[in-house]
Amino acid sequence: xxxxxAPTDTVTPRQPxxxxxxxxxxxxxxxAFADAYVAEDEALHWARDRAREAGLRSVSxxxxxxxxxxxxxxDAKAVAEIGTGCGVSGxxxxxxxxxxxxxxxxxxxxxxxxxxxxxxxxxxFAGNRARFIPGRALDVLPRLADAGYDLVFCDGDRLEYQxxxxxxLRLLRPGGLVAFEGVFANGxxxxxxxxxxxVLRVRELVRAVRESQELVSxxxxxxxxxxxxxxx
Numbered sequence: 001x002x003x004x005x006a007p008t009d010t011v012t013p014r015q016p017x018x019x020x021x022x023x024x025x026x027x028x029x030x031x032a033f034a035d036a037y038v039a040e041d042e043a044l045h046w047a048r049d050r051a052r053e054a055g056l057r058s059v060s061x062x063x064x065x066x067x068x069x070x071x072x073x074x075d076a077k078a079v080a081e082i083g084t085g086c087g088v089s090g091x092x093x094x095x096x097x098x099x100x101x102x103x104x105x106x107x108x109x110x111x112x113x114x115x116x117x118x119x120x121x122x123x124x125f126a127g128n129r130a131r132f133i134p135g136r137a138l139d140v141l142p143r144l145a146d147a148g149y150d151l152v153f154c155d156g157d158r159l160e161y162q163x164x165x166x167x168x169l170r171l172l173r174p175g176g177l178v179a180f181e182g183v184f185a186n187g188x189x190x191x192x193x194x195x196x197x198x199v200l201r202v203r204e205l206v207r208a209v210r211e212s213q214e215l216v217s218x219x220x221x222x223x224x225x226x227x228x229x230x231x232x
Contacts (some may be wrong), residue, residue, distance in 0.1 A: 035062035035222070043123035044091055050115040051086040058085060059155065059181055060223030064092035067153060067179065070228065071096030074177050076150040081105040082137045082164055083155035087116030089181075090130065091123045093153060103130045104144065106156075110134045141167040149173065155181040158198040161205045169214065172231045178215075180205065184225030 040048075040061055051058045059067070067089060071079060076097045081090060084107035094103055107113050113132045120130055133140050137156050141164070152168040154161060161180055168178040183189060183206060188199045209217045209229050217229035 031062075031221075035060055037062070038065035038068070040064070041123065043119050044088060046122060047085075047087040047091060047115065047119035050119070051088060054086065054112060054115075056085050056112070057182075058088040059092070063181060063223035063226055064089060066220055066222050066226055067092045068096035070177055070179060071101075071151055074150045074175065077101045078149045079103045079151045079153065080141075080144060080149045080168075080171060081153045081155070082141070083107060083181075084113050084116045084132065085155070086112055087119035089153060089155060090116055091119060091125075093151075094120065094123070094125050094129060101129070104133065104149075105130060106133045106135065106137050106140045108134065108136055138163055138167070141171070144171055146170055147173045150176050152176070152178045153181070154179065158182065158185070159201050161201055162208065165205060165208065169231060174231055176231050178229050178231070180209075180227040182224045183219065183227045184221075186224060189225070 038061060044064075048058050071093050076093075077100065079093050079097060079101065081093065081103060084090060084105040090103055090105055094101070097103065105113070105116065107116075113134060117130070117132060121127070138160060147170075149171045150173060152164075152171055154164045154168070156164065164180070165178065172178060183202050185199045185202055188195050189202050189206070206219070206227060209215055209227060212229070214232055215229035216232065217227065220226040220228060
């Protein structure tokens with residue numbers, strides 16, 4: 001099994017002094033531009049405000065735009081979401097899904113799901129476009145249908161990400177896609193210093209996805225890192 005690369009594993013050509021600052025500044029500006037590329041509507045702003053008030057972390061606008069694209073790319077009719085929050089990621093997923101698609105979203109906090117339900121209504125989605133299931137993800141996922149989903153989006157407990165991967169492989173149809181939010185862990189995933197258990201688990205996930213013969217994967221540098229993989 002190969003090792004997840006640390007920053008020192010990659011050697012890049014040294015830039016002339018001063019040019020490094022220009023490249024870094026341009027890159028940061030480009031990332032900021034990409035993150036704001038897809039304008040968010042009032043329903044999304046409302047959902048973000050509710051999440052902020054509840055102390056929840058929402059996906060970035062760039063990550064949301066990527067989720068729209070991924071849902072559209074697999075022509076998603078059935079999507080499972082782990083971590084409803086207040087509905088930010090769900091709105092983006094629904095925008096990318098087919099008009100008759102249904103989002104099944106799981107969260108331990110019913111009051112957060114009530115905010116998401118309101119946000120979905122405000123975004124113009126009919127009530128039958130989303131199925132809300134309160135409960136712990138690893139209790140709920142085994143009850144969902146084998147090969148019944150086009151996309152699984154994981155934004156729950158990072159300590160459970162490896163377990164979500166196993167469940168996702170069962171839930172996805174061939175050609176379906178799984179995505180994990182927050183795999184950069186604010187830069188700690190590639191930091192060589194001592195890290196908490198959740199970061200070590202994320203590293204294990206990244207290795208497992210990269211080395212799986214069952215998956216075709218990519219790590220997208222949007223938001224706090226979006227790990228994506230297609231099931232063969």
